[in-house]
Amino acid sequence: MASVVEVRDLAFSYxxxxxxxxxxxxxxxxxxGDVFFLLGPNGTGKTTLLKCLSNVxxxxxxxxxxxxxxxxxxxxxxxxxxxxxVPQNQVPGFPFLVRDIVIMGRAPHLNVFSSPASRDRLIAHxxxxxxxxxxxxxxxCTTLSGGEWQLALIARALAQxxxxxxxxxxxxxxxxxxxxxxxxxxxxxxxxxxGIIVASHFPDHAFITATEAAILNHEHIVQKGPPDEVxxxxxxxxxxxVDVKVLYVGEGVGRKACFPTLADF
Amino acid sequence: xxxxxKRIGVGVGSGRLLLLLTLLLVAVAMVSLMLGQLRIPPGxxxxxxxxxxxxxxxxxxxxxxxxxxxxxxxxxLAGILVGAGLSVSGAAFQGLFRNPLVSDHILGVSAGAGxxxxxxxxxxxxxxxxxxxxxxxxxLAVVMTYGLSRVYRTTPVLMLVLAGIIVAAFFSAATSLLxxxxxxxxxxxxxVFWLLGSLNNASNKDMIVVSPMIVVGVVxxxxxxxxxxxxxxxxxxxxxxxxxxxxxxxxxxxxxTMISAASVSIGGIIGWIGLVIPHIGRILVGPDNxxxxxxxxxxxxxxxxxxxxxxxxxxETEIPIGILTALVGAPxxxxxxxxxxxxx
Numbered sequence: 001m002a003s004v005v006e007v008r009d010l011a012f013s014y015x016x017x018x019x020x021x022x023x024x025x026x027x028x029x030x031x032x033g034d035v036f037f038l039l040g041p042n043g044t045g046k047t048t049l050l051k052c053l054s055n056v057x058x059x060x061x062x063x064x065x066x067x068x069x070x071x072x073x074x075x076x077x078x079x080x081x082x083x084x085x086v087p088q089n090q091v092p093g094f095p096f097l098v099r100d101i102v103i104m105g106r107a108p109h110l111n112v113f114s115s116p117a118s119r120d121r122l123i124a125h126x127x128x129x130x131x132x133x134x135x136x137x138x139x140x141c142t143t144l145s146g147g148e149w150q151l152a153l154i155a156r157a158l159a160q161x162x163x164x165x166x167x168x169x170x171x172x173x174x175x176x177x178x179x180x181x182x183x184x185x186x187x188x189x190x191x192x193x194x195g196i197i198v199a200s201h202f203p204d205h206a207f208i209t210a211t212e213a214a215i216l217n218h219e220h221i222v223q224k225g226p227p228d229e230v231x232x233x234x235x236x237x238x239x240x241x242v243d244v245k246v247l248y249v250g251e252g253v254g255r256k257a258c259f260p261t262l263a264d265f
Numbered sequence: 266x267x268x269x270x271k272r273i274g275v276g277v278g279s280g281r282l283l284l285l286l287t288l289l290l291v292a293v294a295m296v297s298l299m300l301g302q303l304r305i306p307p308g309x310x311x312x313x314x315x316x317x318x319x320x321x322x323x324x325x326x327x328x329x330x331x332x333x334x335x336x337x338x339x340x341x342l343a344g345i346l347v348g349a350g351l352s353v354s355g356a357a358f359q360g361l362f363r364n365p366l367v368s369d370h371i372l373g374v375s376a377g378a379g380x381x382x383x384x385x386x387x388x389x390x391x392x393x394x395x396x397x398x399x400x401x402x403x404x405l406a407v408v409m410t411y412g413l414s415r416v417y418r419t420t421p422v423l424m425l426v427l428a429g430i431i432v433a434a435f436f437s438a439a440t441s442l443l444x445x446x447x448x449x450x451x452x453x454x455x456x457v458f459w460l461l462g463s464l465n466n467a468s469n470k471d472m473i474v475v476s477p478m479i480v481v482g483v484v485x486x487x488x489x490x491x492x493x494x495x496x497x498x499x500x501x502x503x504x505x506x507x508x509x510x511x512x513x514x515x516x517x518x519x520x521x522t523m524i525s526a527a528s529v530s531i532g533g534i535i536g537w538i539g540l541v542i543p544h545i546g547r548i549l550v551g552p553d554n555x556x557x558x559x560x561x562x563x564x565x566x567x568x569x570x571x572x573x574x575x576x577x578x579x580x581e582t583e584i585p586i587g588i589l590t591a592l593v594g595a596p597x598x599x600x601x602x603x604x605x606x607x608x609x
Contacts, residue, residue, distance in 0.1 A: 077508075090499065094552035
């Protein structure tokens with residue numbers, strides 16, 4: 001299902017006072033096939049922003065429009081049918097099987113008193129197939145590696161059958177192989193028509209998958225545009241406080257990558 | 266170990282396991298009706314039970330019939346309902362609080378009920394007052410816990426736990442004060458015995474009042490049991506999945522409190538069931554509440570019937586059931602932890 005999410009002048013504060021806003025004046029929009037990459041230093045509110053988008057946090061200022069409807073006036077289950085959220089790695093309390101976790105994505109489609117039926121199991125099965133974890137279906141989630149758990153959470157979000165997918169630092173804490181695996185899945189999902197919003201600590205990854213990149217810093221989106229224009233030495237210096245060279249790597253790579261210069265090391 | 270746990274869960278079909286547990290409950294109930302100072306043979310029990318509905322020749326004395334209908338049957342029913350109720354609310358709370366060591370008492374219901382019973386023993390001294398006040402104070406304690414937790418804006422589940430500790434401490438202290446000032450010959454032993462728990466006072470009249478509350482609580486928890494899985498993933502995940510977490514949480518708390526308060530009012534404080542039975546259930550079918558809660562309902566019912574039968578037949582005088590559930594439950598729990606090292 002193709003969807004567009006549009007964020008207009010979004011601001012959020014945990015205290016409810018405008019002066020304490022974590023961020024303000026945030027505007028962007030994501031449609032089918034887009035991969036919107038949100039960069040920025042630790043603690044600038046990337047996670048908070050994603051939680052507003054996925055209805056985890058409420059009470060923001062501004063508007064978040066899902067296909068033209070403000071999500072603050074939609075039923076939570078309808079928002080969850082449109083926007084799937086993949087939270088940052090967290091350890092589950094009980095050893096639920098992977099298939100039991102993935103099928104939880106069917107929640108917005110079921111009423112309070114019902115449990116998943118065969119149709120829901122089929123959709124969960126397809127979601128696991130899409131991200132390539134069918135073989136893990138009967139494993140307790142407590143035995144998964146970080147990468148496997150991340151894929152299970154993506155499958156759960158896909159089982160919601162959303163048009164928009166929101167991922168919070170999906171490649172943090174993962175080894176290089178698993179990072180590439182996640183990026184590959186993200187790219188494939190975008191190609192299949194999902195709109196994707198990713199918060200990340202890896203500017204390099206913007207060159208691999210993003211169609212648009214933005215930097216959240218000092219309460220605002222300070223840069224926004226094509227990855228080539230946003231992920232630059234000057235902007236990274238401003239965001240992270242270190243000197244970075246963004247170089248094109250030819251031979252066998254064929255894309256840009258970021259290198260801290262470490263001049264004063 | 267996790268692989269093994271899975272195989273057990275999938276190996277015994279869920280339906281067949283439920284049938285097996287139902288048969289176990291029926292068998293246990295039959296034995297419980299048989300045993301006591303007056304032994305009633307199983308054939309006779311069946312015939313007496315059938316007599317109100319079918320023309321059966323009366324080959325038994327009115328005493329036997331009265332023992333069965335007025336004493337053992339209501340007590341059996343109390344055992345089944347309290348056992349099932351406390352186990353299901355324990356399992357639901359463990360999901361809600363994302364902690365397998367939580368039991369049905371975490372929000373202060375038993376501490377509140379204890380104070381209510383102590384007050385009733387001191388000032389009224391009759392069973393109706395004890396049952397009424399313990400129920401009312403059990404509810405009051407949970408309402409206070411819930412209200413206190415709402416004062417703070419963040420992390421509602423953690424605040425519930427902390428508020429529960431605060432409220433329980435307050436009510437327990439008040440109960441201790443009453444014990445201290447109570448007449449040490451009559452009132453104090455009554456309070457102490459009541460706090461230890463017993464189904465001795467369960468009468469048909471009580472069961473008519475209490476049964477609907479426990480049954481409704483258990484049925485609602487069974488109906489929303491898949492949603493408890495979602496809450497067990499955490500508040501934020503559940504919200505992102507479109508769950509109205511506040512409402513589901515309130516529904517679980519209301520049901521569990523109704524069950525616990527009703528149970529405490531007829532049986533006093535019976536611990537360890539809400540903690541141990543869900544663990545046994547998880548070993549059999551895994552942590553998925555969709556399969557777990559029905560299994561827990563049946564095991565809990567059978568378990569308390571067994572324990573209560575031991576409580577009233579093992580010695581000349583009755584052993585308080587709260588002592589037995591702890592005495593039996595603690596070693597079982599210790600064993601389960603050893604066996605189930607890999608996870609809950």
